[in-house]
Amino acid sequence: MKARVATRAFFISIFIPMNSMNTFQSKLPNVKTTIFTTVGNLAREHDALDLSQGFPNFEADPHLISLVDDAMKKGFNQYAPMQGYFGLRELISEKIESLHGQQYHPDNEITITVGATQAIYTAITAFIHPGDEVIVIKPAYDCYEPAIELNGGIPIFLQMDAPDYNIDWDALKTKITQKTKMVIINTPHNPSGKILLESDMLRLQEILKDTNILVLSDEVYEHIVFDGLQHQSVSKFPGLAERSFVCASFGKTFHVTGWKMGYCAAPANLMEEFRKVHQFAVFCVDHPVQRALATYLRNPEHYLGLNDFYQKKRDFFLKGLRGSKFQFTPSQGTYFQLLDYTSITNESDAKFAKRLIVNAQIGKYPHILVQCRRQG
Numbered sequence: 001m002k003a004r005v006a007t008r009a010f011f012i013s014i015f016i017p018m019n020s021m022n023t024f025q026s027k028l029p030n031v032k033t034t035i036f037t038t039v040g041n042l043a044r045e046h047d048a049l050d051l052s053q054g055f056p057n058f059e060a061d062p063h064l065i066s067l068v069d070d071a072m073k074k075g076f077n078q079y080a081p082m083q084g085y086f087g088l089r090e091l092i093s094e095k096i097e098s099l100h101g102q103q104y105h106p107d108n109e110i111t112i113t114v115g116a117t118q119a120i121y122t123a124i125t126a127f128i129h130p131g132d133e134v135i136v137i138k139p140a141y142d143c144y145e146p147a148i149e150l151n152g153g154i155p156i157f158l159q160m161d162a163p164d165y166n167i168d169w170d171a172l173k174t175k176i177t178q179k180t181k182m183v184i185i186n187t188p189h190n191p192s193g194k195i196l197l198e199s200d201m202l203r204l205q206e207i208l209k210d211t212n213i214l215v216l217s218d219e220v221y222e223h224i225v226f227d228g229l230q231h232q233s234v235s236k237f238p239g240l241a242e243r244s245f246v247c248a249s250f251g252k253t254f255h256v257t258g259w260k261m262g263y264c265a266a267p268a269n270l271m272e273e274f275r276k277v278h279q280f281a282v283f284c285v286d287h288p289v290q291r292a293l294a295t296y297l298r299n300p301e302h303y304l305g306l307n308d309f310y311q312k313k314r315d316f317f318l319k320g321l322r323g324s325k326f327q328f329t330p331s332q333g334t335y336f337q338l339l340d341y342t343s344i345t346n347e348s349d350a351k352f353a354k355r356l357i358v359n360a361q362i363g364k365y366p367h368i369l370v371q372c373r374r375q376g
């Protein structure tokens with residue numbers, strides 16, 4: 001009798017979890033494997049040049065690597081303060097003030113994050129409630145939309161079109177409703193390579209005046225700007241800075257995307273809420289790398305020289321493309337360059353991208369090609 005009871009209990013304990021496993025409801029039902037992973041896998045399979053993801057193919061400065069090594073040897077191997085190492089926050093504050101004339105107090109207005117991605121996710125999570133609308137300008141980097149949806153928010157899209165990829169500010173104004181909580185901007189822009197001009201920022205400032213709408217400004221390519229153009233940070237514009245989260249990436253700036261190091265700067269009242277989420281999402285960020293960056297950042301040459309450094313690479317790349325059937329407008333910033341392939345084929349972007357990988361061993365990001373096609 002006892003043995004029978006035990007057997008039944010065994011079956012029940014197996015079947016109940018199996019049933020419940022089948023009834024979960026995905027929070028992101030439309031999200032599939034990212035295009036970066038799909039193209040990256042295909043590129044590896046065909047031994048193709050992988051251009052699908054935004055990272056450089058050269059090494060970081062050995063001096064920076066030795067600074068991390070030193071920090072580890074000096075014993076900075078335990079948790080850093082929740083908001084980040086003060087010395088690094090202090091230097092970020094000085095850097096922003098010298099470049100954009102805006103003061104962010106290192107104590108309560110700057111937080112070190114796991115790359116810009118965590119800064120973006122944290123800002124959205126801290127402020128977006130179910131039903132809130134967030135204006136997202138398309139094409140857009142792919143982490144904004146899922147973060148909004150996971151928090152019950154509603155992304156409201158505004159499309160930019162080829163070949164200019166200008167933001168239609170009048171159209172943006174018409175998207176604003178009582179429910180609009182945030183606008184996300186990205187300059188320099190992935191994937192179009194466009195940068196927002198001073199006139200764009202002034203227009204946005206004017207549109208948002210007299211509203212409580214927040215701005216999330218993704219500025220990860222702030223130091224990759226070409227042809228003498230100037231990066232226009234939201235922090236330069238007082239009416240924007242007072243409502244904005246500036247999200248930045250040391251990974252992009254110092255060619256160490258694998259370190260996933262970034263920061264968020266925002267006024268104290270916004271940063272207070274940001275940190276409430278940050279402390280439970282990650283608590284703190286890689287300590288020895290923060291110590292190393294705090295030394296490395298003391299020399300402004302490490303970031304001020306990057307515009308020229310990358311412009312030479314862009315120009316070299318475009319020189320190689322001249323004479324091909326690709327048409328293009330030179331990118332104004334970022335790692336990205338859009339190409340119009342309409343005089344080569346009328347295949348879909350995905351088909352052409354696959355053919356480039358398989359036949360020409362070039363792994364391209366099909367989304368970029370979608371934008372290219374619209375140029376034609």
Ligand SMILES: Cc1ncc(COP(=O)(O)O)c(C=O)c1O
Nearest residue numbers: 054115116117141190249251262
């Ligand atoms: C526009 C944009 N924002 C954010 C990120 C992510 O930055 P991080 O690696 O610092 O998280 C990327 C990476 O490609 C990007 O292109």
